[in-house]
Amino acid sequence: xxxxxxxxxxxxxxxxxxxxxxxxxxxxxxxxxxxxxxxxxxxxxxxxxxxxxxxxxxxxxxxxxxxxxxxxxxxxxxxxxxxxxxxxxxxxxxxxxxxxxxxxxxxxxxxxxxxxxxxxxxxxxxxxxxxxxxxxxxxxxxxxxxxxxxxxxxxxxxxxxxxxxxxxxxxxxxxxxxxxxxxxxxxxxxxxxxxxxxxxxxxxxxxxxxxxxxxxxxxxxxxxxxxxxxxxxxxxxxxxxxxxxxxxx
Numbered sequence: 001x002x003x004x005x006x007x008x009x010x011x012x013x014x015x016x017x018x019x020x021x022x023x024x025x026x027x028x029x030x031x032x033x034x035x036x037x038x039x040x041x042x043x044x045x046x047x048x049x050x051x052x053x054x055x056x057x058x059x060x061x062x063x064x065x066x067x068x069x070x071x072x073x074x075x076x077x078x079x080x081x082x083x084x085x086x087x088x089x090x091x092x093x094x095x096x097x098x099x100x101x102x103x104x105x106x107x108x109x110x111x112x113x114x115x116x117x118x119x120x121x122x123x124x125x126x127x128x129x130x131x132x133x134x135x136x137x138x139x140x141x142x143x144x145x146x147x148x149x150x151x152x153x154x155x156x157x158x159x160x161x162x163x164x165x166x167x168x169x170x171x172x173x174x175x176x177x178x179x180x181x182x183x184x185x186x187x188x189x190x191x192x193x194x195x196x197x198x199x200x201x202x203x204x205x206x207x208x209x210x211x212x213x214x215x216x217x218x219x220x221x222x223x224x225x226x227x228x229x230x231x232x233x234x235x236x237x238x239x240x241x242x243x244x245x246x247x248x249x
Contacts, residue, residue, distance in 0.1 A: 002222070002225075002226075003030070003031055004031045004225050004226060004228075004229035004231060005031065005032065005229065005230070006028055006031040006032045006033040006086070006225075006228070006229060007031075007032035007033075008032065008034070009028075009032065009033040009034065009085040009086055009228075010033070010034055010036065010057070010077070010081050010083055010084050010085050010086070011025075011028050011033040011034065011035050011036065011085065011086035011087075011088065011228065012036045012038060012074075012077065012084055012086065012087050012088070012126070013025050013028075013035060013036070013037060013038070013087075013088040013090055014038045014039065014064055014088065014089055014090050014091035014118070014122060015038075015039050015041075015090045015091030015092065016035065016037035016038070016039060016048070016054075016056075016088075016090070017037060017039040017041055017044035017045040017047070017048040018041070018044045018047070018048065018191065019090075019189070019191035019217060020090050020141055020186070020189065020191065020217055020220055020221070021037075021039070021088070021090040021091065021141075022048055022054070022217070023217035023218055023220065023221040024088055024090065024220070024221045024224050024225075025037065025054050025056075026053055026054055026221070027218070027221035027222065027224070027225050028086070028221075028224075028225060028228065029054055029055070031225060031229075033085075033086065033228075034057040034081075035054060035055075035056050035057055036056065036057050036058045036059070036060070036077060036081075037056050037058070037059045037060070038059075038060045038062060038064065038073065038091070038122075039059070039060075039061065039091065040061050040062060040063050040064075042061055045059060045061065057081070058077070058080070058081075060073045060076075060077075064091055064114065064118035064119075064121055064122060065113040065114055065117055065118050065121070066121070067121040067124065067125065070121045070122055070125045071125045074125045074126055074129065078129055083129070083133055084126055084129055084130065084136070085133075085135065085136065085137065086136070086137045086138075086139075086228045087122065087123075087126045087136070087137075087138045087139075088138075088139045088140075088141070088224065088228070089118070089119040089122050089123065089138070089139070089140045089141060089163075090141045091114065091118060092114055092115040092118075092141070092159075093110065093111055093114050093115065093156075094111075094153070094156050095107050095108075095110065095111035095153065095155045095156050097152040097153060097198040097200070097201045098152060098154075099151075099152060100154040103154055103155060107155065108154075108155045111155035111156055111159050112155060112158070112159050112162075114159075115156065115159035115160065115162075115163065116158075116159040116160075116162040116163060116166070119140055119163050119166065120166060123138065123140075123166065123170055123181075126138070127170070127174065127179075130174075130177070130179050131174075131177055131179070134177055134178050134179075135177075135178050135179065136177075136178075136179040136180075137179070137180050137227065137228040137229070137230075137232065138170070138179070138180070138181045138182070139182055139183065139184065139224050139227050139228055140163050140166070140167050140181075140182075140183040140184075141163075141183070141184055141186070141220075142160045142161075142163040142164050142167070142183045142184065142185045142239070143156070143157075143160040143185055143186060144185050144186065144187050144188075144241075144243040144246055144247055145157040145160050146159075146160030146161040146162075146163060146164045146185060147161075147164070147185055147239075147243075147247045147249070148208075148246070148247055149161070150201070150204070150205070151204070152198075152200075152201055152204075153201065160185075163183060164183055164185070164239055167181055167182060167183040167237060167238075167239070168237045168239075169237075170237070171236040171237025171238070172236075172237050174236065175236055175237070178233070179236075180227070180232050180233070180235060180236045181236055181237060182227050182232075182235060182236060182237070182238045182239070182240060183238075183239055183240070184220060184223060184224065184227070184239075184240045184241075184242055185239055185240070185241055185242065185243060185247070186215050186220050186242045186243065187205065187208075187209050187214060187215045187242070187243040187244050187246055188202070188205045188206075188214050188215070189214050189215045189216065189217050189220070190214050191217065208246050209243065209244040209245065209246050210244060210245035210246065211244035211245055212244075213244065214244075215242055215243070215244060219242065220242055223240060223242055227240065
C-alpha cells in the first residue's frame with residue numbers, strides 16, 4: 001500500500017461509520033491522520049467503534065442539513081484541536097427508485113438536502129478556518145450519476161451533479177490559497193446504500209461499467225488518500241473519475 005504523509009493532520013469525514021467514509025477514514029489513519037467522524041447514524045457508529053479498526057479522535061452525531069449545527073460542531077473542533085487540515089464530504093443517501101414524474105416530493109427534498117445542501121453547509125463552515133491557516137484539502141464524494149444521470153434516480157443524479165459544480169466553483173474561489181478542492185465520481189459499490197435502491201437499478205448500474213464489477217471501497221480510499229495529501233499541491237476544482245471506464249471525462 002502506498003503511503004502519504006498525513007502525520008498529525010486533523011481529518012474530518014462525514015459519514016465515516018460505514019461504506020466509503022469508513023474505508024477512507026481507515027486509510028487516512030494508516031497514513032497518520034487523526035480522524036473526526038460526523039455521522040448522525042448512532043447504530044452505524046457503534047458498529048464502527050466495535051470493529052476497533054479506527055481510533056476516532058472524536059465523534060459528532062449531528063444532522064448536516066442544519067448549517068447552524070455544522071458551524072457549532074466545527075467551532076468545537078477548532079476550539080479543541082485548533083485546526084482542520086482535511087475535510088471529506090462523504091455522507092449521503094441514494095433515495096428511492098422512481099420515474100422523475102412519479103418521484104415523491106419529500107424524498108426529493110431529503111436527497112437534495114443531505115447530498116447537496118449538506119455538502120454545501122460543510123464547505124461553507126470549514127473554508128474560513130482553512131483560509132486563516134492558508135492550508136486545506138477538501139474532497140467531495142459525488143457519483144458517476146452526477147455526470148451521466150441515472151434513470152429512476154433523478155434526485156440523486158441532480159444532487160451529485162450539484163456537488164460536482166459546487167466543487168468546481170469553490171476550487172476556483174480558493175485557487176489563490178494553498179487549499180485544494182476536488183471531488184470523486186465513483187461507480188456504485190456494494191455498501192449499505194444498496195439497501196435503499198431496487199435490484200433492477202443495481203443491475204442497470206453494473207451493466208454500464210466496462211470493468212464489469214462494482215468499485216471497491218478501498219480503491220476509492222486509495223485515490224482520496226493522495227487527494228487530501230500535501231503532494232496534491234496544484235490540482236483543484238477537478239473531478240476524479242473512478243467508474244471502471246463508464247464515463248472517462
